Amino acid sequence: MFSILTSLFATLATTTQGAPANFWLPKQASTVAQSVDLTFFVITWICYVFFFGITAVLILFMIKYRRKSNDIVVQGPTHNTALELTWTIIPLLLVVVIFTVGMRGYLNLREAPEGCYEVQVTGQKWAWTFDHPTYGATQVAELTVPVNTPVRLLMTSNDVLHSVWIPDFRVKMDVIPGRYTSLWFEATAVGDYSLNCTEYCGKDHSKMFATVHVIPKEDFDKTMVKLASEYEDMSVGQLPAYAIN
Numbered sequence: 001m002f003s004i005l006t007s008l009f010a011t012l013a014t015t016t017q018g019a020p021a022n023f024w025l026p027k028q029a030s031t032v033a034q035s036v037d038l039t040f041f042v043i044t045w046i047c048y049v050f051f052f053g054i055t056a057v058l059i060l061f062m063i064k065y066r067r068k069s070n071d072i073v074v075q076g077p078t079h080n081t082a083l084e085l086t087w088t089i090i091p092l093l094l095v096v097v098i099f100t101v102g103m104r105g106y107l108n109l110r111e112a113p114e115g116c117y118e119v120q121v122t123g124q125k126w127a128w129t130f131d132h133p134t135y136g137a138t139q140v141a142e143l144t145v146p147v148n149t150p151v152r153l154l155m156t157s158n159d160v161l162h163s164v165w166i167p168d169f170r171v172k173m174d175v176i177p178g179r180y181t182s183l184w185f186e187a188t189a190v191g192d193y194s195l196n197c198t199e200y201c202g203k204d205h206s207k208m209f210a211t212v213h214v215i216p217k218e219d220f221d222k223t224m225v226k227l228a229s230e231y232e233d234m235s236v237g238q239l240p241a242y243a244i245n
Contacts, residue, residue: 029188029214030169030171030186031185032108032170032186035104037170039105109183112150113150113184116151117134117151118133118153119132120133120153121164122157125160125208126205128140132224134224135225136228137227141210142210142211142213143210143212144227147189147215147216147217148187151184153173156176156179158177159177159201161175164197169185169187169193172198174199187212190216192211192214193212193214195212196209
């Protein structure tokens with residue numbers, strides 16, 4: 001039964017890939033989003049089933065077995081082995097399956113694929129800086145990455161605790177001063193996506209956001225080369241403002 005349930009999780013994850021936004025979650029725009037969403041919805045529906053099921057039985061028993069003034073008090077059964085085993089084993093199996101699926105997803109998010117495109121991220125009050133070592137380019141409050149390519153963010157903070165969260169990609173990781181943390185993602189759709197700080201870091205925490213630009217692979221190289229050399233076309237008077245930004 002355990003293997004059947006885990007296989008069902010995996011099958012459902014592949015059939016929901018790329019789902020649009022819904023009441024609970026934004027659209028899926030990365031390779032791991034569908035598995036994260038599946039785990040969320042399975043746990044949510046398990047809660048629904050148990051909540052409404054237990055509530056219905058509770059109301060039924062309250063009505064059917066309510067004590068009346070002329071009832072004779074009789075000592076009822078105090079032990080039922082089959083019932084006790086049922087309400088122990090079924091929840092145990094559900095918890096084990098949820099743990100297994102969740103751990104697989106966690107390990108997948110922690111282990112970046114080989115050959116990732118690497119970006120160095122620096123958080124500071126209250127802005128994000130993205131350095132592209134491959135091209136010698138730097139972006140502030142914007143991150144440009146190629147579609148269908150694993151991207152690894154190597155992150156640190158210059159001051160206090162921050163946290164990178166990209167809702168459409170279902171990835172999040174704390175950014176810690178004096179340490180390096182990392183996360184990876186592979187965007188599956190071209191477009192612009194929000195990147196937020198989810199760790200309260202001071203007065204302008206709510207303004208500490210950036211935009212992730214996911215562009216076609218064939219356009220990425222020329223876009224980054226242009227970004228790395230754009231200052232060459234500026235006048236001397238424009239350079240100070242460019243350096244500050």
